[in-house]
Amino acid sequence: MTSYKPTVIQSYPKLGNSVTQDTLYWKKYKSAVQIKEFGAVTNIDISPVAPYNYAVAASTRIHVYGQYSQEPRKTFSRFNDVAYCGTYRGDGKLLVAGCEDGVVRLFDIEGRTALRQYKGHTKAVQVTGFTSDKYRVISGSDDYSVRLWDVSSARELYNFTEHIDYVRCGCTSKLNADLFVTGSYDHTVKLFDARLDKSVMTMDHGQPVESVLLFPSGGLLVSAGGRFVKVWDMLKGGQLLASLRNHHKTVTCLCLNSSGQRLLSGSLDRHVKIYSTSTYKVVHTLNYSASILSLAIMPEDKAIIVGMTNSVLNIRHRKENAKNHVVDGVEKKGKRPSYRYFIKGKDYLPKKGDFWVSKPVQQHLKKYDKLLKSFQVSLALDAVLESQVRVKTPEVTISVMKELNRRGTLQNALAGRDEKQLITILNFLNRNVVDPRFTPDLVNVAEMIVDIYSSVIGESSLVDKQFIKLQELIEREIDYQEELLGVLGMMDTLFATMATKKEAFVPGNQNCTLIAGTEQDKTMAVV
Template sequence: MASFKPTRIPSYPKLGEKVTQDTLYWKNYKTPIQIKEFGAVSKIDFSPLSPYNYAVTASTRIHIYGPYSQEPVKTFTRFKDTAYSAKHRSDGKLMVAGCEDSVVRLFDISGRVALRLFRGHTKAVHLTDFTSDRFRILSGSDDYTCRLWDLPNSVELTSYSEHTDYVRCGTTSKLNPDLFVTGSYDHMVKVFDARTDKSVMTMDHSQPVEDVLLFPSEGLLVSAGGRYVKVWDLLKGGQPLVSLKNHHKTVTCLCLSSSGQRLLSGSLDRHVKVYNTTTYKVVHNFDYAASILSVGLAPDDAALVVGMANGVLSVKHRKSPEEKLQAGGEKRPRRPAYRVFVKGRNYAPKQEDFLVSKPVRMHLQGYDKQLKSFQVSKALDTVLEARIRLKTPEVTVAVMQELRRRGTLKNALAGRDERSLSVLLSFLIG
């Protein structure tokens, strides 16, 4: 009697990942280091000066980390409530931060106590930044206002009340100390000139604005809010250039690579996407374990830091040339033991010896056992289960072809209810 032959499952070639220069570049980071903070990481800001320490704003603290340290080298704790938006000055010596208590604080990087307190806002301050002349501070608050402060005298210079909802983000121009941009939950992105008493440009993002940034040339502005990342041409009066919808949830943060040729966006969908700023196509994607609130890239691209809603800080460092060579080197194949080669070498068979063949027990899958016992309907039910039809659809197709070869496909389909037929049709239609 001939033995039962298992169903032959054909193997199909898989499409390999397309390897590009961007893929090689962004995969050239080590396994991330994870640091647990005291609360959700709302802001990451790198110092503009080497060795590029970075400030992490989380809960009621601001931690300063070295480029390769897993423990903070300095901590600022003089906050009565949640701290927001710690930002370095361009000379790396001062840092400004907002707070839930509506006070803007100025710190010396080498000290711990606030040098200046700027009072005037009536609600939480989520936006702080320095102007490029280093003598003024920009702040934005949940009281719907953004304000400019004189740093040496600790006095308010100007207050703008054009927004009709929380002002949650903004940035200052590096080329013109009088220009700055704010984004609000009223869906508007506004460009202000400190020499005038009102905004000079307004753009409608159509969603609450979570973050904004300027390109190095400052001819283009990027805004993030909702599921959209939008690029605006400031040289054409703020005309929309492109709208990107590659995230599944709210985009919370933006940053640029050192060259300005790659744009990074982080989202509550736990992805960081990298865009080519020429084509605005996604060239790489990073996956994380929790919703992303902040992202920062070192000025030399040597470290990628991501802050998450669960308080985890993920730090990826770029591999050194020596580590690249070590990772690229081929592993030496393991050689079999010496006894494998000499086993049975000295045995001389005799004329009366005979070889006893040991039967090999064949392991059959569930559907093969059912086919062997001619339970064709049950075999079809087995391969239409979700775990098989979704993960290994080639098995489902192979069993259907075997039923057709046997001429029992019609019998296997007979007597089925609407539910089982709908599963079958959805599999066939795809």
């Protein structure tokens, strides 16, 4: 007796985006660790030196966390009001922060009290940073001014008043200690040079600017505001290179990954978009539970840190590859079966007089195949109409329906259903009947359903609603098909007319005459 042949699951072309190397790379982050803060997390800055602690500004505190710690290692709380923009110096020893009271405070990482206080702003300071020479601090305020301070003497060196609205973002050049960039709610991004005591370049973003980012080379500048992320070429006088509109709410923060090949942007739409810096196209998207205000990424992309409006700090650590064992100071690989084990007996040649004994191969059947083997067609259909099968792998459900139809038992399997089972089948049809991959098979199933259950229409409002939805879907699809056929007909006519005009005038043809008409409309035609 021959063995049972399992149902062949037909393969369909997959819809949607293909799986790329970026998708595989950015999906290797573990489930997030969430830390509850005292207020909205407005800024995250990572120390430039190991062990890469990061400062988080939330409410009236700045917490310093370790790479894997879930409790703050240090807290700076000597603020009279909301604290903003805790930023590390290049050597990781000092931290500067702004405050709602307009005072800029300088902290030693090892201490708790402020080493210096820079007073001069009259409103909240939400932008702070160190110049690359480590001896000066910049600050931007809601009083429209940008100021440059001396670290040691707390003396104000310069006061720039070119912005006409709140200054909410800024960054310094890593190559030139005299250059820094600020962004304002007056829609402009300005590049300042401390040697000239004025701005040397101005870019119009077109929206209130929420974040700016200068590439390490200093050649490119990225600004974010409104729903736009714009890239500017600084070497060509601030020429606009790209305008990206992939978020549907305000973009609030920007950062680069360790290699500089990927740009990350966070938005109030709860998404982090990852762009390729060579093509400026989105290569991956990360989703979060609340609107995003701040964003940072660890060196070597070990973790992505996101601050949200619901006072939650979200940390996703990247999965590391399995490490080898270290025995007596020597790194050894884990013990694995040798290659000789796998090829054992594979190259043996039978000799004369040997008897060949074949090992029976055990056949493992799916649940629906076992039921089909025992001719339980209704139960087999029930098995593929379970939620985890019909939603995730609809091709399995349709393949079993095709097999039942081939056997001539599909109508029997569909008959005798109660209200709940009938709604499940109709729900599956409504979900997939207009999918061009499944339409030819499901239309046949829909016809059988209508023939079998036409007598019960009107007895249940839930069933009637599913039938009406099915009817509307099919009618709408028919309308689309008719419109497409009409467009195809018009295109055929257009192409035929173009071909006729090309044949009507052939250069060098002597059998041509001039048709009467205006000077502009005179055409050549073959006699």
